[in-house]
Amino acid sequence: MINFKPFFTVLDNDAESINIVLGTYLEEYGDAHIQFKGLFDSQNWPELYLLAHSLKGILVNFGKQDIILVLEQIEAQTCKGEAVEKILVDKASVILPVIKKQVEQALLNIA
C-alpha cells in the first residue's frame, strides 16, 4: 500500500496540485505495465531503460516500495543497452496495476 503522505507534503498538501499530478500520472503511466511488456517483447532495451528511469523518478515520491527496487534492477540491466530478465518485467507488470488502483483511489478520496 502506498503511503501518500510524503507525496502530499512534496506538494505542500495542495489538493489542486495533488489532483493535477496524480491525474497526469494516470494519463502517462496508467498503462505502464503494458508499455513494459511491449518494450520487452520488442527487445527495445534503451526505451525500457528510460521508461524504468522516468517511472522511478515519479514513484520515488510515493515512498520506498518494492517497485522502486524492481525498477532499479531494470535500469541497471538495461542502462548499457543490454537485455533485461523477464522476471523483473513480470514483477513490474504485477505491481504497476496495483499502484494505478491506489492512485485512482487517492484521487477519489481527495474529491
Added chain:
Amino acid sequence: MEDQLNDKSKFKDLVILIVDDSKTSAVLIRQQISAFGSLYCNIDIASSYQDAIKHVEHRFYDVLILDYHLEQCINGNELATLLNKRKLISNQTGIILVSGDTSQETVLTVLSGEIQHFIKKPIQIHALGIKILSVCADKRSVNLAQNLIENSYINHIDKESPLLGLIENSHSPIIIESAILDRVVKNKQWVLLSSLLSHSITMLHMSKACAFGHLYCHKGETVEAISFLEEFLLGNPLAHQVMDKLAEIFIANERYDDALNVAFRSFECTPSINERMLTATHLATQQHDIEKLLIIGKTFALNLSIIDPSWLNAIVDYCECVLEIIKTSTMASQYNQILKMMKRFFYLTKKRLTAPQQLFLISYIQVFSAQVSLLRDNKAVAHHSLFKAISPHYGDLTKLPLVLKLKIIYLADQFSEFWLSEMLLKLSVMKNSCDKKIEQEIVALTLDAERNKTVGDFLLKMDKTRVSCNFESTHLFEQYQKMVQSYPYSIELQLLFFQASILCNSNENKIMQKINLLQSDNLLPPNWCSWLKRIGKEGALVALPLAFESEEII
C-alpha cells in the same frame, strides 16, 4: 534565504522552463514552483531537447530546470552545453540539474560543465524553492563580479574588495569564488588573482586549487605547482579540473607519461566530454600506448554525446590518432587487433547516433577504411571506398559536415578526383564550423600553392587535350591514354578516355571494368550515370557533362 520563500514577489516574475521527458515529473515540479507564487504562464514545460531549443529561441528564461536523463543518448548537461554553444542562453539564465541518479559519473559530468546546481529526486518543495532563489542570487553575484573583473577603468586593487565582498555575502561562496577565480585566470590577471587568493577565507576547493596551480606556473615555480596540485588530488581524487591542469603542466614540461596518466583519469571521470577524450587520445598516441588508446575509444563510443555539434570532429580526431598508431605498427597481430577494436568502436558509436548522423558516420567509416587501405598500399580499394563515402551525398553535398568534406577533399586529391575535391572546397569556404581548426585547414587548403598548381596543371592538360584534338578520335585517344598513365585513378579522365576509345573503336577492357564496377554499385554522380546511358543509346559524340551542376548545389 528561508524567509524569502514566503515572499511571493520573489517568484512572481521569474520565468522558468522545465525540461523533462516525463510529463508527470515536469508537472510535479511546476506545481511545486507555483506554490511559491510563480504564475502558471511563467512556467513552461518541454518534453524533449528539440522542444527545449524551440522554447529558448522564443522566450528568455531566468531559470532552466533540466532533468539529467532526458532521452536516449542525451542528458540535461549536454543540453545546457548545446544551448550555451549556440548562444541561446547566456549567464543571465541559471540552470538546475535534477536527477534521481547521484552516481559519481553523473555528478562529476554535471559539475565539469557550467552547471553548478544539482538537486536530487524526490525533490522536496522547500529545497526546490531555496535552490531556485540561490540560483537567481548566484547569477546576480556572478554577473556583478564578471562586469567588475572585465572593467578596464578600475584597477586591480579597487576590484579586490568588492569581489571578496560578493563571495563573503553569498549563500554559495564557493560557487561565486570559483566563477571569479576562473574568470581572473582566463583573463590572466595575475596580480588580482594573487591578492584574491591571499585574502580568500573559503576552504580549499577545486577552482581555488587550480588557481594556485596557475599562479605557481606563472611565477615559474613548476615543481611547487605540481606538488601542490598532486597533494590536493590525493585528498580529492575526483577533482577533474585539477587533473586537467596537472596534465597541462606535465605536457608543458614534456612529462608525457605523467600527463597521459592524469589525462586518462580525468577522461574516465567524465567520458562524454570530448576535450578530455582528445587530450588523453593525443597523449596515448604520442606514448604509443595502444591499450589505453583502445580503452579510450570504447569508453568514448559508449558515452558519445550526440547533441554536441562537434561529435563527428571528435570521432575523426580520435581515428586520426589510431591511423598514426597503425602507421607505426609493424606486427600483424597488433594491426589486426587495432582494426578489430575499430570495428567495435564504429559499431558502438553508430548505435548511439540518430539516423541522419549515422549517414555521416557511415561515410566517415569509408574514409577511414580508405586511409587504412592507403597505408597498406591498396590504392584500388581505397579509391572505391572514396566513392562509397561520397555517393550517398550526391543529392546534397552542402549538408556534409565540414570535417567530413575536408577528409574527402584530402582523399579525392590523392586520386586526382579534382571534380570532387574542388566542388567540396568551394562549398567548404562558405560554411562556418564549430571547429576553428577545421576552418583554418580549409583556408590553408585554398591557399596551398602546391595543391593549386597540381589542380591547375591537371585542368590545363584536360582543356588542352579537348581543344587540340577537336574530336579527332585517334589523336584524342592517344592523348587521354597518356594522361591516364599520369593520373590512373581520375574517374573523369577515365570516362573521357572511355569515350575516345569508343570513337576510335579501341576496346579498353580495363577502363570499362572500372567504370562498370562504379556504375553497377551506383557510386558515380547521377550526371555521369545518365551520360553513360546516353552514349550507349545516342553514340559517343555526346559531351561529358559536369559531375554536378554547381549553381544548383550552391
